[in-house]
Amino acid sequence: MKDSVASPRSLSIEEHRNRVLSAFESLEVLEVPLSEALGRTLAGDLPAAVDVPNFDNSAMDGYAVRREDLIGASDAAPVKLRVIEDLPAGTSKTPTVAAGTAARIMTGAPIPAGADSVVPVEDTDRGTENVAVRVVPAPAAHIRRAGTDVRTGELILSAGSLLGARQLSAAAAGGAGTVKVRPAPRVGILSTGSELRPPGSALEFGQIHDSNSTLLAGLVTEAGGEPVLLGSTGDDPGEFVAMIERITGELDLIVTSGGVSVGAYDVVKAVLAPIGVWFGTVRMQPGKPQGFGLLPSGTPIITLPGNPVSVFVSFEAFVRPALMKLQGRDDLLRSAVPAIAAEAWKSIPGRVQFMPVRIQTRPDGRPEVRPASSGGSGSFLVANLAKAQGLALVPEEQLEVREGDEVELWVLQ
Ligand code: AMP
Ligand code: MG
Numbered sequence: 001m002k003d004s005v006a007s008p009r010s011l012s013i014e015e016h017r018n019r020v021l022s023a024f025e026s027l028e029v030l031e032v033p034l035s036e037a038l039g040r041t042l043a044g045d046l047p048a049a050v051d052v053p054n055f056d057n058s059a060m061d062g063y064a065v066r067r068e069d070l071i072g073a074s075d076a077a078p079v080k081l082r083v084i085e086d087l088p089a090g091t092s093k094t095p096t097v098a099a100g101t102a103a104r105i106m107t108g109a110p111i112p113a114g115a116d117s118v119v120p121v122e123d124t125d126r127g128t129e130n131v132a133v134r135v136v137p138a139p140a141a142h143i144r145r146a147g148t149d150v151r152t153g154e155l156i157l158s159a160g161s162l163l164g165a166r167q168l169s170a171a172a173a174g175g176a177g178t179v180k181v182r183p184a185p186r187v188g189i190l191s192t193g194s195e196l197r198p199p200g201s202a203l204e205f206g207q208i209h210d211s212n213s214t215l216l217a218g219l220v221t222e223a224g225g226e227p228v229l230l231g232s233t234g235d236d237p238g239e240f241v242a243m244i245e246r247i248t249g250e251l252d253l254i255v256t257s258g259g260v261s262v263g264a265y266d267v268v269k270a271v272l273a274p275i276g277v278w279f280g281t282v283r284m285q286p287g288k289p290q291g292f293g294l295l296p297s298g299t300p301i302i303t304l305p306g307n308p309v310s311v312f313v314s315f316e317a318f319v320r321p322a323l324m325k326l327q328g329r330d331d332l333l334r335s336a337v338p339a340i341a342a343e344a345w346k347s348i349p350g351r352v353q354f355m356p357v358r359i360q361t362r363p364d365g366r367p368e369v370r371p372a373s374s375g376g377s378g379s380f381l382v383a384n385l386a387k388a389q390g391l392a393l394v395p396e397e398q399l400e401v402r403e404g405d406e407v408e409l410w411v412l413q
Pocket of ligand 1: 192208211212257307
């Protein structure tokens with residue numbers, strides 16, 4: 001049967017993804033210093049250990065004053081106050097500002113007792129013994145109150161958040177020196193195909209460069225995993241079996257590409273189907289032939305088709321969510337946003353189409369998309385995949401996308 005009619009036994013994307021996801025649990029929690037936590041996923045809620053800010057402090061370089069002393073102050077009639085103390089940031093001095101006095105204060109220094117406002121240095125004569133103030137400050141002017149950012153015990157970050165630079169700085173500000181995270185999943189990557197040669201090597205007729213290993217290693221890293229390059233094997237079953245048996249070290253997942261279709265030399269399927277790995281089709285384009293199961297060692301294996309665009313789309317649909325689950329991430333799927341098709345393209349009935357697209361913002365602020373390659377969603381268009389900024393998803397029943405149609409867009413960062 002041709003592509004136009006889906007085989008009744010082929011799975012929907014959600015069915016296959018749910019089957020894959022059900023084989024994974026979150027990895028064991030470990031505690032690491034903040035300096036080692038970038039890109040990891042937080043394993044538990046993180047409450048603030050201290051108030052942020054920790055104490056009332058000045059938002060300006062200036063003078064801590066009692067506002068009532070300055071009523072009536074102006075350019076023409078400045079009010080003179082005696083300066084009782086100099087308070088740089090980091091000081092532990094705790095003077096009391098009494099009537100008629102002020103403390104010189106720098107940004108970040110604690111507000112002394114008695115003071116209720118800060119006058120910026122620009123509104124004074126900058127005196128050090130006495131200071132002439134030319135304005136009446138607003139009540140509580142330029143004072144940053146303790147706990148206004150976050151209070152002790154309040155949540156700074158919730159379990160399942162991705163720890164980027166801003167999240168880690170929030171943790172540091174809130175008093176954390178270490179965080180509980182899930183480790184990077186270790187993912188073995190194996191390319192199959194007798195035509196493959198390593199990147200950069202000279203090609204003989206009929207050979208191609210293995211780009212999938214590079215693609216998968218990068219995608220794994222971008223998804224927070226640690227790629228373990230296992231190399232590539234030819235389409236000889238003996239060679240493939242030897243490669244699988246050679247795999248040592250703890251891997252959380254193995255991802256292969258190639259050799260899962262209905263060709264005469266589809267080695268991955270030929271070797272693994274007899275030992276219980278599932279092979280079948282998923283109603284998607286590209287990426288129709290898929291496989292998934294456990295090796296005798298218990299290691300999960302996701303077997304992707306060989307075409308590079310299929311590898312990418314399949315990674316997004318199945319592998320990335322599995323890596324998110326291993327890391328305990330709260331968002332297993334990329335967020336989907338509606339977008340407008342800026343030009344027409346053909347789709348395939350009975351399968352969800354993943355079209356690599358370029359994204360632009362329309363004058364009304366909505367995103368519009370057009371195919372990243374004039375060749376469309378052809379699964380061999382690896383070089384054009386580099387131009388894609390997103391994937392447009394076209395539903396199974398739709399035969400074509402017309403200009404102006406709404407599509408679902410996965411934005412790729
Ligand atoms: P297969 O799924 O093995 O039939 O491969 C489908 C297509 O993808 C063929 O044109 C292969 O040459 C190509 N292909 C398979 N593996 C790779 C790879 N690692 N890098 C680039 N292209 C590949
Ligand atoms: Mg092949």
